[in-house]
Amino acid sequence: MSDQNPNLRSDESPDRIMDLHQSVMREQEEPTDGLTSSPVLFLLGCFFLAGWCGYYIGTNSGNWEGNVFNEKIGSGAAAAAPSAPQDPMVLGKELFGNCLQCHKENGMGLPGEFPPLVASEFVTGDSRRLTGILLRGLKGELTVNGAKYNGEMPAWRDAFNDEEIAALATYIRNTWGNKAPPVSKELVASTRKELAEQSGSWVAETLAAWAATAPPVPAPAAAPAPTGAAPPPGK
Ligand code: HEC
Numbered sequence: 001m002s003d004q005n006p007n008l009r010s011d012e013s014p015d016r017i018m019d020l021h022q023s024v025m026r027e028q029e030e031p032t033d034g035l036t037s038s039p040v041l042f043l044l045g046c047f048f049l050a051g052w053c054g055y056y057i058g059t060n061s062g063n064w065e066g067n068v069f070n071e072k073i074g075s076g077a078a079a080a081a082p083s084a085p086q087d088p089m090v091l092g093k094e095l096f097g098n099c100l101q102c103h104k105e106n107g108m109g110l111p112g113e114f115p116p117l118v119a120s121e122f123v124t125g126d127s128r129r130l131t132g133i134l135l136r137g138l139k140g141e142l143t144v145n146g147a148k149y150n151g152e153m154p155a156w157r158d159a160f161n162d163e164e165i166a167a168l169a170t171y172i173r174n175t176w177g178n179k180a181p182p183v184s185k186e187l188v189a190s191t192r193k194e195l196a197e198q199s200g201s202w203v204a205e206t207l208a209a210w211a212a213t214a215p216p217v218p219a220p221a222a223a224p225a226p227t228g229a230a231p232p233p234g235k
Pocket residue numbers: 095096098099100101102103113114115116117120121122123130133134138139140141142144149150151152153154156168172
């Protein structure tokens with residue numbers, strides 16, 4: 001007893017410990033001294049990866065600008081000129097969304113219900129009369145391109161400002177093959193003033209009578225000479 005390590009239990013005699021470790025030593029490699037060569041392929045792989053990462057960041061970083069949407073852009077010049085003056089044709093097209101429901105995308109309206117804007121004398125003719133229609137609305141019997149209508153178009157004077165009415169008029173005068181000079185917002189402003197006292201919509205007769213009168217101010221530059229007689233009276 002005295003030559004035995006007092007910390008060992010009886011079944012942990014030195015022999016038995018040697019036995020146990022034998023198998024471990026057999027199965028695990030002895031560590032050796034010195035350097036082993038790094039796996040060349042692994043190193044090459046690392047270099048390739050690092051190079052590729054550099055290339056990827058270089059071409060896709062978007063100059064590290066937070067506001068660059070397209071990360072492949074070359075310089076920060078991406079967000080150019082957001083506030084160019086509004087083109088009336090663009091604004092008019094946008095606002096025409098309010099007219100689509102009745103006059104339709106192709107401007108042809110609906111036979112018997114909504115008159116066409118295409119090739120309509122009301123659209124391409126006297127710009128003051130067109131402005132008046134848009135500002136005050138129009139109802140009752142009306143003949144457009146030889147076909148009779150009897151509907152009601154809302155007034156737009158409260159919905160749109162002068163610039164917007166001018167853009168709408170300019171847009172419908174120059175779309176679907178229509179071709180007529182643009183309508184200025186000055187004309188809309190003076191027509192709006194002229195009609196300020198009048199309430200309710202036009203009917204064909206009141207519209208024709210008003211259009212035949214000279215505007216109070218000398219005709220603005222944008223108003224073309226009336227291209228024809230007043231439209232055929234409603235009845
Ligand atoms: C609710 C349907 C409706 C909407 C929306 C509408 N219109 Fe009309 N529009 C009519 C009707 C109906 C007439 C014919 C009125 C009549 O019979 O007296 C008309 C007549 C016209 C006319 C004169 C006749 C012609 O065909 O040339 C013009 C110009 C016109 N609309 C432009 C517009 C514009 C521009 C808009 C959009 C801002 C618009 N309309 C929105 C129903 C509508």
